[in-house]
Amino acid sequence: MKNFKSIKNKKGMTLVEIIVSVAILSIIAVFIITVFASSNNIIGNNAILKRNGENAAAGIENKMAGLGADTDISIVGQQDASVTVTFGTNSVVTSGKIVASSDKNSTEKYYYFVPN
Amino acid sequence: MLKRLKKKAGYALVYVLVIFVVATLLAMVVFSSAVISARSTAVEHNTQQGYFTARSAVNSVVDYIIKNASDATAMSKLIGNTGSGSINNMGTYTVTVTQQAAGRLKVSATAVYNGETSTASATVVQSVAPSGIIPTDNVIYVNGSATSGLGQCTLNGSVYVNGAMSLSQGSAINGFVVVKGATSITGAGNTTKGLYSDGNVTLDNSGTVNGDLFTKGDLIMGGSATINQNATVDGSLNMPNGFIIKDALIGKNAYFAGGAKISGVLKYGGTATCGWGTISTFVPAGATKITNYTPIDAAPYSSQALPIISAPTSTQNPQLYNTAVITNKTISDSGTINSSVVTQLNALPWGSTLTIDASAKDINLLLNNQSFNIGSGLNIEVIGTHNVFIYLKGTSSITISANEYFGMNPRGTNPRLYIIGDGTQSVALQNNSELDACVYIPNGTLSASGSPLTVYKFVGSCLVKTVDISSNVSFQYSKPVIDGTPLSVFSSGGSSGGGGSGWYIESWDDK
Numbered sequence: 001m002k003n004f005k006s007i008k009n010k011k012g013m014t015l016v017e018i019i020v021s022v023a024i025l026s027i028i029a030v031f032i033i034t035v036f037a038s039s040n041n042i043i044g045n046n047a048i049l050k051r052n053g054e055n056a057a058a059g060i061e062n063k064m065a066g067l068g069a070d071t072d073i074s075i076v077g078q079q080d081a082s083v084t085v086t087f088g089t090n091s092v093v094t095s096g097k098i099v100a101s102s103d104k105n106s107t108e109k110y111y112y113f114v115p116n
Numbered sequence: 117m118l119k120r121l122k123k124k125a126g127y128a129l130v131y132v133l134v135i136f137v138v139a140t141l142l143a144m145v146v147f148s149s150a151v152i153s154a155r156s157t158a159v160e161h162n163t164q165q166g167y168f169t170a171r172s173a174v175n176s177v178v179d180y181i182i183k184n185a186s187d188a189t190a191m192s193k194l195i196g197n198t199g200s201g202s203i204n205n206m207g208t209y210t211v212t213v214t215q216q217a218a219g220r221l222k223v224s225a226t227a228v229y230n231g232e233t234s235t236a237s238a239t240v241v242q243s244v245a246p247s248g249i250i251p252t253d254n255v256i257y258v259n260g261s262a263t264s265g266l267g268q269c270t271l272n273g274s275v276y277v278n279g280a281m282s283l284s285q286g287s288a289i290n291g292f293v294v295v296k297g298a299t300s301i302t303g304a305g306n307t308t309k310g311l312y313s314d315g316n317v318t319l320d321n322s323g324t325v326n327g328d329l330f331t332k333g334d335l336i337m338g339g340s341a342t343i344n345q346n347a348t349v350d351g352s353l354n355m356p357n358g359f360i361i362k363d364a365l366i367g368k369n370a371y372f373a374g375g376a377k378i379s380g381v382l383k384y385g386g387t388a389t390c391g392w393g394t395i396s397t398f399v400p401a402g403a404t405k406i407t408n409y410t411p412i413d414a415a416p417y418s419s420q421a422l423p424i425i426s427a428p429t430s431t432q433n434p435q436l437y438n439t440a441v442i443t444n445k446t447i448s449d450s451g452t453i454n455s456s457v458v459t460q461l462n463a464l465p466w467g468s469t470l471t472i473d474a475s476a477k478d479i480n481l482l483l484n485n486q487s488f489n490i491g492s493g494l495n496i497e498v499i500g501t502h503n504v505f506i507y508l509k510g511t512s513s514i515t516i517s518a519n520e521y522f523g524m525n526p527r528g529t530n531p532r533l534y535i536i537g538d539g540t541q542s543v544a545l546q547n548n549s550e551l552d553a554c555v556y557i558p559n560g561t562l563s564a565s566g567s568p569l570t571v572y573k574f575v576g577s578c579l580v581k582t583v584d585i586s587s588n589v590s591f592q593y594s595k596p597v598i599d600g601t602p603l604s605v606f607s608s609g610g611s612s613g614g615g616g617s618g619w620y621i622e623s624w625d626d627k
Contacts, residue, residue, distance in 0.1 A: 004262055005297070020395075021133075022494045025133070025136060026133060028136045028140060029136065031140070031143075032136070032139050032143045033558050035140075035143035035144065035146070035147045036143050036146065036147075038147060039143070039147045039149070039150040040598055041145040042147075042150035042151065042154050042186075043153065044149045044151070045154070046154045046157050049154075049157050049161075050157050050160075053157070053160065053161050053164065055524065057164055060168055064171070069364045078182075081203075083172060083173065083175075083176040083201065083203055085173060085176055085177055085180075085199040085200065085201045085209075085211050086199055086200055086201055086476050087193050087197045087198070087199035088192060088193070088197065090198065092176065092177055092180045094175075094176040094179045094180060096175075096176075096179070098203070098206075098498075108161070109205075110165055110168055111165065111168060111169070111172075111203070111206045112168045112171070113172030113173075113175060113176060113203060113206070114172075114175065115175055115176060115178075115179035
């Protein structure tokens, strides 16, 4: 009540000040909301990417361990390929298969070479 | 602003402004965190792919090593060098191959994928044959004790005794000796290149071990007994006399007296006592008490199991049960050597040669309750590149009589003549005779005495339960070609545990 009286007794801001203030605050509010929304979006997508990556990596690691793919989480394919390692003028060429693994809901892949 | 707040004019708007500033800062922090997290995930992905690429490169080089390990030139291009390359969608890599020890390589790869670097390295080792002694790697394998059977003799090759062994009368074993019981080497000039014994070892008079000595029991030395290399003893050392030319590692106590001497250093786990003088009198190079003695690993000195190998059945080899046919003093097909065949052989002129022709195929011969003792100076020679198997059944025996040679032609080639018995059969080498063969009769007997026909009484590998050797006979080891024979159940390869040459990844070292 005391404050209310105090306001009553004081000279208020001009209409222009209020309009400018509201405009500025609105702009800031929109910015903040946008930033929060973007952050939330990034965090969400990142979590998905992380999980997809882990599932894809699991497909490769299963292959390394000589296990079959866990089809609940990843899709593993392979195709013939050769790998060359050049030691000076000498090349070591190994035939084998490039194994590609991805999360079943994603196109993000890991690749791994397995000699024949 | 404080002034304005104090004046309380328009302060509500200021409060709102402050809140917005704080909210803005908070939003910036959250946004930054989200961006950093996203970047971290991307880096993590690239690093993971880089690791897979590095392992792929290691896989490639290891595969090459596995396939080319026997090619010294190919290997020399890798070892100590750095290679490089790239794979589509997988980035680039460099690979180094370093030799850590004989039969041990380290293959390391560093891969770069989207600017992120990862490494992978693997230790690649050469496999060794199964631990243990390969029976056919010995000139004599006694599947029992040899406390009296090894009389005066010279054995050029390794010896395995599945029991106690006593060597005396100036005999010499020019190879490594494994004894699964107690060992006694006495008398003048008894030597071995090295000795392992499960039981106590007694060296006396001028008994000598010309290599390292290992015993799970005690070592007792007397007279002028000598160990020309190191001695490792799980038990105690009792040394009233004798010499150890190099170091001695003793698990328990050490006792010295007389003229005993260790030229190297002594390490012992128990107490060291002397009959006279001090320890330094007997061990001038120094003696140290230890608390961390590690017992000898007996596994490398254990033998592979000895299966009983029977003759093929009539179903497996019907020809084996037909009477062997001799044509022009030649046997060129499988068959049974029965009394009628022995009679034919006895009818041959003195000094004749019977040829067993294994040029076209393996020849299997069977002695079934049959004594094979020609006694007419008959030489029996194996020709061809295939094998000849003589199976002994029942009470069969083979006697090589005076002036008879039974073995390979040309002489000196690795024996492809196998004498295999499934029971207590025997092989006897009489005066002035020679046998070149691989004898495998785990419950049988070998006896040899008298002069050789030329240099050696026996050339090859002999595995029996009992030996009776005397008259200073000389045996020479010759490695049988056991691949493709019933003896291929034993791992082939180098002596005493050498063998397989396969390479494999022992471990991945890091990520």
